[in-house]
Structure formats: C-alpha cells, structure tokens
Amino acid sequence: MTNRLDGMADMAARLTGVRGVRAVALGGSRARGAHRPDSDWDLGLYYRGTPDMAALAALAADCTGGPVEVTGPGGWGPWVNGGTWLTVDGARVDWILRDLDRVESVWADCRTGRYEVGVQAGHPLGFWSPAYAGEVALCQVLADPSGELTSLRTETAVYPEPLRKALIEAAWESDFSVAAAAKAAGGGDALHVSLCLSRAFGVLAQSMHAAHRTWLLNEKGALASASRLPCAPADFAARVTAALRALDPRAVADAALLVRETRQLL
Template structure:
C-alpha cells in the first residue's frame, strides 16, 4: 500500500493547481492500526482542477468517485474525496496553501478563529491547519514550499500559546451557563443546552492544555485522552470529564466548575 500511496501522490501533482501532497492523520504520526485510513492532504493554490481530480480518482478505483471541490465540505475542511483502493480507504483532503500560510501568520501573532464546520462539534480551530503541516509527512513537494512551512511550524509560537491558554476563561463562562439549565438535584432540566455548555467547557480546556505544552491539537477525536496525558492535566482528568458528561445534573455542574478551576490553576 505504501508504494500505491507514493504513486498516488505523484499522480495528484499532475492535476492543475496541486502544489504538494502530504500524509497526515495517525499514519503520519505512527499511531495507526492496520485498518486505519490513509489521509492525504492535497495542498493547492489558485484554481483547482476538480474534474482532473475526479478523473484520477476514477482511474485509481475503477469506478466514478465524487470529489467535493473547494468549499464542498464546508468553510474549513474545504473538500476532497473518499476512495477505496486495493482494499484500503484513502481520504483526499483539500487544503488551500495560501490560506494555510495566512493562518500560520495569524498563529505567529497570537490570533486564531473558531469556525462552524460539519464534523467538528466544538468548531474548527484554525491553528489545526498549522498543526496538520507540523505533524504531516511530506510525500510530494517539488517546489519545497510545504517542506519549508513544515520546518517553520515545528516551533510552536509563543503568542499562540498565550492566546489559547487565556482562552480557558470561556470554560468558566460555559459552566456558569450550564448551571442555569440543569434542574434542582438530579433533575436534568434543559439537557441539550447543559450538555452543550459542559462539552464546550471541556473542549476549550483540551485546547488550553495542549497549547500550554506547545502541542498541536487537530480535532476533537482523541482530544480528551491526549489532554489527560499531559503533565499539567489534573489527576484523572479524562475519567472525571466522562463521568460529569454522563451525569448532567446540578451536582455535576458544580463538580465541573471545580474541575475547570483546577485545570486553569495548572496552566499558570
């Protein structure tokens, strides 16, 4: 499969607009299972030949493949395709290299965005673009521009670290909002609003914990376990968060407030 992926990356470079291809996800980090997908970041500039991508995909799979062009999967995930090749699942994920570089410049200045994006229930945090580059394995990059950016993203920017650690204030705010939505005692009250508020609070804390340790956090999947493994995480962070989200009553919200305060104190 590795040879096929290398050949696929070379083929993608033949599509107008594509500038570089990178392996991402668990396979790039060496944390994959035998059945893990192959995530290919397809970095392009300017006008992208989506029809050319579809033609290449059809040639690889032997059947038509729907390719979502820029914006087809939302404002941040952008677009791509899901392919089944030789029994393996390969995901093409489009990335506008100009936009990635703008986000990286923002990271260096301590600026970030959180955008609404399908598949990201806590929102898409823009520094993930830089994190994807930092953690990827470059497969095809004839001009060297992605490799150059990868070298720069190897150093986590101090202004971004400061901004994301300070973002932990929102966890307090969200827990306070949840307190208004739970019923007295064990009654659930407004379960949807309360659960969203607590999830948001803990999601923000995972971002702040990662930033504190200068670690890139790419999405919500696995974020809780990864945050719990960091040195400054409170004891039993993951199990406590899990228990509180399952309980969802006034006592749980009070305990969540304690956990938020404990976590924020560890970030000082």
C-alpha cells in the first residue's frame, strides 16, 4: 500500500508539471480509508484555465506504455467534466479533471447556503454542487506546489452552517416525491414510482448528512452511511431497501412514514 501511494505521489508530481494543472489530490474511498483491495485510485487534477491536453495524453501514455485518450474539459459532462481511466502496473487509476476556479466559486456559494443539483452521467440522483467542497475536505493532497488546494482543504474542514440549514430544509422534497409516487403506484407504473422513491431517499440522505455536518459526495454508499447517523430512524436502511424492492402502494405508504419519522428527527 505504501509503495503504491508513493507511486501515486510521484505521478502527481509529474502531473503538476503539466501547464494548467495546479494541484493533484487522492480522492474516493482510498483517501477516506474506506477502500477495498481492488478499489480504484482516484486522482483529482485541479487546473486553472485550459490544461495542456496533449501533455496529459503524453504523460498518460508514458505511465501505461501505450496510447491513451484523455478527455478534455466538458467531454464527460458539466460537473465531472473530463479525465481518463488508466491501468498502471496492474492498478486502476482514474484522472478526474476539476476546474479550481469553479470549485472555489462553489465553495463561496456553500458558505452562503447556495447550492445546485445538475444532470451528470454517472450520478443518477444528480450532481450536488457541495460535493466539490466535500471532495477537497476529504482528499489527501499529493502535490500542490503553490499551496492553493491545501489552503482550500483547510477552509472546507469546517462545514458551513448556512449550507447545513439549506440542505436540511431541502428534505421537503422527500415528502413531495413520495406523494408523487403514491399517485402512480396504484397503476403499476414501476419506473415512475422507483424514480420518485429513489429521489425521496436520496434527498433525505443529503439532509441527514448535512444535519451532522458530514460531506456526502454521491449516491454510492449513501444509504449505508445515512443509516449510521444519529438522526436515522431504526432499521432505516432495511426499510428503504424494502420500499425500493416492492414499489407498490403499501411500500409507498411505508416510505411516507419513514420520511416523516426522519424529518422529525432532523
């Protein structure tokens, strides 16, 4: 593990030599110590302006021993906006581009209680903009010649109270989504019901984490994480799972009860 991390640090140092790349951080489960042996190594490439894509492709080819396509800003969508997937010495390594100017702008919004949820491939419940700040707060900085990312990481260690309040208040949408599911459940519209209930529980998970000043980055593992929070009703994860499996009027009624219980605890 140590040797592999050293290798990532060496790669990060080389990446910050590419024009536009200001810092590189280890993110994902490995940064949080929650990884499995086969987990990817997620490297956030924090850039300003337009990074030198030709230089990034050349470096990727040198790391892997063959040609690699590196997708530039905007190529993967508006939020997870570019990068590449590599295999380096048998390990899966993801380079994920992050516009540092935009990350700083989102962080400024978070401090005043503003956020947005955008459409993004790979994020079925949408990309919640505070994830940018959460990624910085939970990352391990590997290379940061100018100290910009390190400074931002220190700031994001304190969860903003205005954002906490705004995300707790967002839980109203869970009730709204369950009510919409109730209208469709009797007709057997499984797709609509499943989307409504998933949205309800996803929003609820955001509110629950915010209540405890805990960054929630995406949907993966959100249910298990939410179920461990002090504000979670008894058997929270099991009750959510049962509702999503059944998708019938009884399940929707149970979901409505669970949402009410959780909002009361919030």
